[in-house]
């Protein structure tokens with residue numbers, strides 16, 4: 001079952017970071033997984049969970065703010 005695959009945010013397509021941010025361990029971003037969106041979960045590159053889906057991060061201005069100011073782009 002795909003949902004049981006655990007992975008890091010920096011390798012996940014549901015991670016949304018600032019437009020010019022480096023993809024790295026300490027980069028902060030918003031998790032835009034559909035089920036987690038209501039929580040405005042702000043996570044670092046080395047955070048992770050089992051909603052992980054491999055892919056490139058999305059990008060939007062305000063994704064790293066506390067609380068995040070960007071809308072999910074996916």
Ligand code: SF4
Pocket residue numbers: 007008009012013014015016030031032033036043047048049050051052053
């Ligand atoms: S919290 Fe989970 S679903 Fe969200 S970006 Fe990180 S690994 Fe992906």
